[in-house]
Amino acid sequence: MTDVVRKQVLTKLTHGDYNCEKEFTLAMFSGKYKLVILWELGHVKSMHFNELFRVIDGVTKKVLAGQLKELAADQLILRDAYMENNRELVVYRISDLGQTLLPIIDQMYQWGKQRVQDYQIPASFKLAVENDLPKAP
Amino acid sequence: MTDVVRKQVLTKLTHGDYNCEKEFTLAMFSGKYKLVILWELGHVKSMHFNELFRVIDGVTKKVLAGQLKELAADQLILRDAYMENNRELVVYRISDLGQTLLPIIDQMYQWGKQRVQDYQIPASFKLAVENDLPKAP
DNA sequence: CCGAATCCAAGCGGATACTG
DNA sequence: CAGTATCCGCTTGGATTCGG
Numbered sequence: 001m002t003d004v005v006r007k008q009v010l011t012k013l014t015h016g017d018y019n020c021e022k023e024f025t026l027a028m029f030s031g032k033y034k035l036v037i038l039w040e041l042g043h044v045k046s047m048h049f050n051e052l053f054r055v056i057d058g059v060t061k062k063v064l065a066g067q068l069k070e071l072a073a074d075q076l077i078l079r080d081a082y083m084e085n086n087r088e089l090v091v092y093r094i095s096d097l098g099q100t101l102l103p104i105i106d107q108m109y110q111w112g113k114q115r116v117q118d119y120q121i122p123a124s125f126k127l128a129v130e131n132d133l134p135k136a137p
Numbered sequence: 138m139t140d141v142v143r144k145q146v147l148t149k150l151t152h153g154d155y156n157c158e159k160e161f162t163l164a165m166f167s168g169k170y171k172l173v174i175l176w177e178l179g180h181v182k183s184m185h186f187n188e189l190f191r192v193i194d195g196v197t198k199k200v201l202a203g204q205l206k207e208l209a210a211d212q213l214i215l216r217d218a219y220m221e222n223n224r225e226l227v228v229y230r231i232s233d234l235g236q237t238l239l240p241i242i243d244q245m246y247q248w249g250k251q252r253v254q255d256y257q258i259p260a261s262f263k264l265a266v267e268n269d270l271p272k273a274p
Numbered sequence: 275c276c277g278a279a280t281c282c283a284a285g286c287g288g289a290t291a292c293t294g
Numbered sequence: 295c296a297g298t299a300t301c302c303g304c305t306t307g308g309a310t311t312c313g314g
Contacts, residue, residue: 003286013253020249021247021249022173022242022245023173025245025246025252026167026245036160050297059287060290062289062299063288087295089296090295103244104248107240108241109159112160112161113158115162116155185276186275190276197309199308199309218276224275225276227276
């Protein structure tokens with residue numbers, strides 16, 4: 001969805017349709033790990049590729065590389081490469097623009113936390129999940 | 138992705154992993170039209186299916202029905218059916234829980250608006266989009 | 275008016291292996 | 295260390311048709 005929506009939104013914008021601000025924002029972190037990446041990078045100066053790879057649990061290098069590339073293209077993060085004893089090192093860090101997204105992510109975090117706490121999971125969901133995953137047909 | 142992520146998140150929660158509040162929130166309106174639906178319903182008392190269908194531009198009935206169903210399952214919207222001269226009518230309206238999501242959507246709107254205004258679209262994007270869409274191979 | 279049913283396309287992410 | 299290169303399958307959404 002990510003890329004599709006991003007393109008659609010940008011097309012709209014170039015045609016003067018400005019009724020897609022929300023979608024635009026959503027598209028920014030639609031991608032399975034973008035939110036986590038932003039979150040992680042929002043809390044430290046910078047991270048290496050493999051640091052992110054280790055900390056993000058479940059992601060593959062290919063996918064991680066893809067997400068980073070998109071985030072960089074949207075200018076939410078920055079990629080800096082430099083040499084150190086004849087080796088190229090790369091760090092990723094959040095951009096100023098990316099910083100401005102953190103309050104929203106934070107609100108999402110608060111909302112999710114609240115919701116998880118005082119509602120807990122509806123029993124119907126629990127059942128659905130339990131019936132769904134353990135037994136693979 | 139939507140449903141996949143939702144299930145993953147719920148599975149995590151049932152297992153005591155509570156490190157997915159952001160993803161949980163994101164999953165709530167990950168779906169191409171959920172945000173717009175929430176937005177629309179956030180501004181009026183209620184809407185009929187076809188009202189939404191007309192106002193949402195580009196959506197098909199099947200997809201709309203699907204998104205509404207998911208939103209209702211997540212209890213962000215409510216579906217009320219009632220009879221009127223021997224015809225069943227249905228209205229959708231936002232739930233109290235859904236209301237609590239509106240501030241976030243609003244922030245997304247503000248962010249998107251701001252970004253669209255003062256950055257405009259990078260020329261590279263414009264070109265990419267223009268080269269991409271008009272000519273269908 | 276409010277969808278459900280069917281069929282189909284492609285996007286997005288996953289697995290694995292390989293590279294400078 | 296920081297990625298590419300392939301291959302591949304599931305999910306999501308689109309087109310169209312049909313029904314109560």
